[in-house]
Amino acid sequence: MTKIEKRGGTLGVETRAAEEKRTLAGYAAVFDVSADIGGWWIERIAPGAFAEAIGGDVRALVDHDAGRVIGRTKSGTLRLSEDSRGLAVEVDVPDTTDGNDLWTLVERGDISGMSFGFAVKHDEWDETGEMPIRTIHKVELYEVSAVAWPAYDDTELGKRSLQEWRDAHQPEPDTEITDPAAAPVTKAMLTRARLKMDLDLKVRSTR
Structure with missing residues (x-):
């Protein structure tokens, strides 16, 4: 459905x-x-x-x-x-x-x-x-x-879509970021993703 x-x-x-x-x-x-x-x-x-x-x-x-x-x-x-x-x-x-x-x-x-x-x-x-x-x-x-x-x-559907986008766009673990201008943005994105995932878990645990 x-x-x-x-x-x-x-x-x-x-x-x-x-x-x-x-x-x-x-x-x-x-x-x-x-x-x-x-x-x-x-x-x-x-x-x-x-x-x-x-x-x-x-x-x-x-x-x-x-x-x-x-x-x-x-x-x-x-x-x-x-x-x-x-x-x-x-x-x-x-x-x-x-x-x-x-x-x-x-x-x-x-x-x-x-x-x-x-x-x-x-x-x-x-x-x-x-x-x-x-x-x-x-x-x-x-x-x-x-x-x-x-x-x-x-909003859970939207959050799931966001996480799918993050999974599809985060760099491979062994991929080295060589563009100095892109490095700060990419690292910030990954940091926010980890924080948001941690928050998701805390929200679920209180329900």
């Missing part, structure tokens, strides 16, 4: 009422904006990350709850597009308990954020600074949600 990460924030969602339908509109993600993921790393979404994903069968949910569907791309009640800002969302709100409640909560300003559930298909890591930076280039998109709180769940 694919494990889904969730990201979001107070990116804004608004109501648009027409004669025949009610539509919620906003952004589930914005490009090139740095988000601090639980103090573990900085995350940015690159333009084009959703280009392939928005053609799939994606649901619109309330608070990432699969039992509270309010729209779907396959039925045309959810419309997704990429523009220069990010992943734009439009949902035709149904005349259901969840739909009516959500409409009222957004109108009142009680719910003002959007989020998305995804699996990473291609990302890159940069550890030359004080905190690792993860740039997401391609995702598989499962759902978008109207949310009361930003969701930064499943």
Whole structure:
């Protein structure tokens, strides 16, 4: 089973009422904006990350709850597009308990954020600074949600991805670093990796 990460924030969602339908509109993600993921790393979404994903069968949910569907791309009640800002969302709100409640909560300003559930298909890591930076280039998109709180769940998946990147890029034990300019950066990267692994173990031991 694919494990889904969730990201979001107070990116804004608004109501648009027409004669025949009610539509919620906003952004589930914005490009090139740095988000601090639980103090573990900085995350940015690159333009084009959703280009392939928005053609799939994606649901619109309330608070990432699969039992509270309010729209779907396959039925045309959810419309997704990429523009220069990010992943734009439009949902035709149904005349259901969840739909009516959500409409009222957004109108009142009680719910003002959007989020998305995804699996990473291609990302890159940069550890030359004080905190690792993860740039997401391609995702598989499962759902978008109207949310009361930003969701930064499943950070274990990101930490696992970071460790895999470190394992793939650290120098071989017998490899001598001959570039003086590269040596300090490489040693710093390895030091941070060891410290982070040690912290991971301490965090797990307290759970």
